Amino acid sequence: MSRIPLAVVTGGAGFIGSHTVDALIAAGFRVCVLDNFSTGKRSNLAQHANSDRLDIVTCDVAHGIFAALAPITAQHGPVERIVHLAAQVSVVASVANPLVDMQINYGGTLHVLEYARAQGVKKVAFASSAAVYGDVVEMPVREDTPRQPVSPYGIDKLASEFALDYYASVHGVPTTALRFFNVYGPRQDPTSPYSGVISIFADRAKAGRGLTIFGDGSQTRDFVYVGDVVRAIVAALGDGNSRLIANVGTGSEITVLELARTVVDLCGRKSTIEHAPARSGEILKSRARVDRLSEKLGVVAETRLVDGLRATLS
Ligand SMILES: NC(=O)c1ccc[n+]([C@@H]2O[C@H](COP(=O)([O-])OP(=O)(O)OC[C@H]3O[C@@H](n4cnc5c(N)ncnc54)[C@H](O)[C@@H]3O)[C@@H](O)[C@H]2O)c1
Numbered sequence: 001m002s003r004i005p006l007a008v009v010t011g012g013a014g015f016i017g018s019h020t021v022d023a024l025i026a027a028g029f030r031v032c033v034l035d036n037f038s039t040g041k042r043s044n045l046a047q048h049a050n051s052d053r054l055d056i057v058t059c060d061v062a063h064g065i066f067a068a069l070a071p072i073t074a075q076h077g078p079v080e081r082i083v084h085l086a087a088q089v090s091v092v093a094s095v096a097n098p099l100v101d102m103q104i105n106y107g108g109t110l111h112v113l114e115y116a117r118a119q120g121v122k123k124v125a126f127a128s129s130a131a132v133y134g135d136v137v138e139m140p141v142r143e144d145t146p147r148q149p150v151s152p153y154g155i156d157k158l159a160s161e162f163a164l165d166y167y168a169s170v171h172g173v174p175t176t177a178l179r180f181f182n183v184y185g186p187r188q189d190p191t192s193p194y195s196g197v198i199s200i201f202a203d204r205a206k207a208g209r210g211l212t213i214f215g216d217g218s219q220t221r222d223f224v225y226v227g228d229v230v231r232a233i234v235a236a237l238g239d240g241n242s243r244l245i246a247n248v249g250t251g252s253e254i255t256v257l258e259l260a261r262t263v264v265d266l267c268g269r270k271s272t273i274e275h276a277p278a279r280s281g282e283i284l285k286s287r288a289r290v291d292r293l294s295e296k297l298g299v300v301a302e303t304r305l306v307d308g309l310r311a312t313l314s
Helices: 015-026 042-048 068-076 091-096 098-119 151-172 197-206 225-236 258-265 291-296 305-313
Strands: 007-012 030-035 054-060 079-084 123-130 175-180 180-183 211-214 224-225 244-248 275-276
Touching: 007 015, 007 068, 015 030, 015 042, 015 079, 015 225, 042 054, 054 068, 068 098, 068 180, 079 098, 091 098, 091 151, 098 123, 098 151, 098 291, 123 151, 123 197, 151 175, 175 225, 180 197, 180 225, 180 305, 197 211, 197 258, 197 305, 211 258, 224 225, 224 305, 225 244, 225 291, 244 291, 258 275
Parallel strands: 007 030, 007 079, 030 054, 079 123, 123 175, 175 244, 180 224, 211 275
Antiparallel strands: none
C-alpha cells in the first residue's frame, strides 16, 4: 500500500495555517501541525477532530522541531513537505522586543531549515511578508524592488528569505518564499489591536459599533483573500519551483476609507466611521505586482473583495 505523504504546517492552528491544513488534507496529505498556541487556537482545527489525517503537536519553533516530529515520523514515515507559517506576527511587538522576534521569526526558520536539510524534505514553503519592502513609493511593488524593511519583523522575514536561499543553493533544500500582502478572511482573530484591519472592521460593524480609521483613510492596501493565499501555498509545495520568491496579492489596492464604507454597507448596520490621528511609520501605499505568482505558480488571486468580505462577515 502506498504511504500517504506527510506535510508539516508550523503555525497550523492560526488563521492562514488552519486554512492551509484544510486544503492539504483535502489534497490527500497527512498533516502534522506544530504550534505553541500563542495566537493560534485548537478550535480553528475542530473540523478535523475525527480525522486520522491530522496530528497536532505543541511545539515552540524557536526551540527546534526534531523532538516534536520524531514520534510522528516513527509512526507515519518521513516528512515530505513543510509549510512554515509559525511566527510572532505583530510588527509593533517586534519593535518593542526585537530579540524575541529574531529568536522566533529568524531562529524558527533556521530550525525548520536544519530539519529539512537533515531529513531530505522535498520542499519548504515559507510565509514571508510585504514588510520586507518597507515604505516603497513606486507601485506596484515588484519582487526585485530594493528591500528596506523598517521593523525587526521585516528584517527577520528578510533574513529568513536569505536563509532559505542559502539552504537551497548550498544544501539542496528546495524552498519557496511567499511575500504575503494583507491577508483577510474567516478565522482571523479580531481581538488583538494589531490584527488585520478587515477582521477588526468586520467585528465592529457586525455589532453595529463605530469603525476607527487612523489618519484620513487615504492609505491603500492590497487585500488578498485567505483562500487565494492557500492556493499559492499549495502550489509552492509542488515540485519544479525552488529558490523562488513571489508576491502574493491581488495586484490592486483600495483605500482604507473605501474599505470601511464597503464593510459598513455589507453589514447593513449604522456604524459610524471615525478618524484618529495617523500612526507614525504607517506605510502609505501598498500594491503587489503579481506576474510572478501567476507565471511561476499558476495562481491568480481572483476572489473579489466584496465576495471575500461577505465570507468573512458570515
Ligand atoms: N495575515 C497577514 O496579513 C500576513 C501578512 C504577511 C505575512 N504573514 C505571515 O503569515 C504567517 C501566518 O500568519 P497569520 O496571519 O495566520 O497569524 P496567526 O497569528 O493566526 O498565526 C501564527 C501561528 O503561529 C503560531 N506561533 C507563534 N509563535 C510560535 C512559535 N514560537 N512556535 C510555534 N508556533 C508559533 C501561533 O500560535 C499561530 O497559530 C506568519 O508567518 C505571518 O508573519 C501574515
